[in-house]
Amino acid sequence: MDRGADIGQTLRTLAPQVLGALVRHHGHFDACEDAVQDALLDATVVWSERGIPESPKGWLITVASRRLADRWRSETARRRREATVAALESSEHPAPPAPAVDDTLALLFLCCHPALSPPSQVALTLRAVGGLTTAEIARAFLVPEATMAQRISRAKAQISAAGARFHLPEHERQERLGAVLQVLYLIFNEGYVATSGLDPHRVELTSEAIRLAREVWRLLPGDGEVAGLLALMLLTDARRPARVRSDGALVPLAEQDRRRWDRSLMREGSALITDTLSRAQVGPFQIQAAIAAVHAEASRAQDTDWPQILALYDLLAQSSTNPIVLLNRAVAVAMVHGPRAGLDLLAELDADRSMSIHHRLHAVRGHLLERAGDRVAARAAFDEAIRRATSIPEKRYLQAQAVRLANHGDAQN
């Protein structure tokens, strides 16, 4: 590995530990976060000249502490808060000893504070815990850097205003953990849905989400949903080499070249979810991982154990009213009981406004109508899906389906 990549990886691993050490010592998450970003930039410059120091973490804590003192000093010049500076200077080299507890979780809990909107939680998590620069995050989300910088600084201000504490009381931790897992899954999906060639930056979000999920799993190995989320990410990411053609076109699961699936990721994900299901209290991420594992077991699409998948969707639907879950369940019903049974379930989803304006409902209807032999209605459903799609690759895929049906119809007439 070249020195640049080596440094990048080291910095991203250490970023939350350094930030955690500073926040525990000084409080003021907002100021500490800025100071750590400064220190990371310093390290990138200095280390690429002189190499990584013997104790990179100590180096970063020392530099970040100095940066924090600098920031407070210039702040104080305006506000005359001499006492704070004096306190900071008396601990000129505070470099607290390596913490016995890992602060990564506390930081994640802070970044996923309920006062923040999901896009803000995502941005702040990537910067404060992931150690990514604002420019990298902005590129990944295709927004101007100024927009992302503002989103992050607003998020930090909102956390301060909400009076958030670095260490959560025990009874709030479980609830907040749910928000953390949602944010990690959002980050993963943001990267996973990127199609190759169009935007390589976003793929990095996938590996970043997996890295963070591994970190949370290491800290909370007994939590079934943490393991479930990690397994779900591994099993989904394993399909990535097969899900997009070289020209950027999407390949549906049933048509993927399964030899291109990443077997080692699948093995790891399957082993993890199998082990977890045998001992933990079951939850939605575990069920979704189990579904992905059933798909992974089939070496050909026609070998898929659909009754098993349907049973898992039934279980998932008990605890979720998410219409996308119900839509996926309708697909499983169609695979087990025939397309008409699936179409009946879709009719129920039409009443849901958020779903009836969603292209996926119409795309699934098109597929099921085609399987039921009604090509004219299938074509109409795909046309509706095309109009509703807000993703260029999905629209291209749906257009190809509509063209295929039209050609097929011509050949028959």
Place this chain on the structure above:
Amino acid sequence: MKFMLLIWSNPANWDALTPAEQETLEGDASSEHAALDVALIGSGELVVSAALADPVTTRTVRVRGGVVASTDGPYAEAKEHLVGYYLVDCESLDRATAIAAQIPDARWERVEIRPAMDVAGLEM
């Protein structure tokens, strides 16, 4: 998710109002636009915003068989024209709707919300 908020204007509707009605509706539109800009920059949701000049200033460009032809003036005698837009990157359609409702023009014209196409896609 990115949404384009398009502000459409129909001068005939505006001209049909009495001056008193116009005054009530318009309020202090320019300072409201400025305040909305500041708020959206502050929340990290604004990608770009602009007001557009009068349609009379339009230049229309067509390329046919590799030949560029440009004409001055809008494409057609449309009753409505675009007067401005906001491109925002926000949490949801509901949030975009809330932003659109803060655009002062929504009180006498109409604001259309259109999702921007994403370059990413799910397995179908």
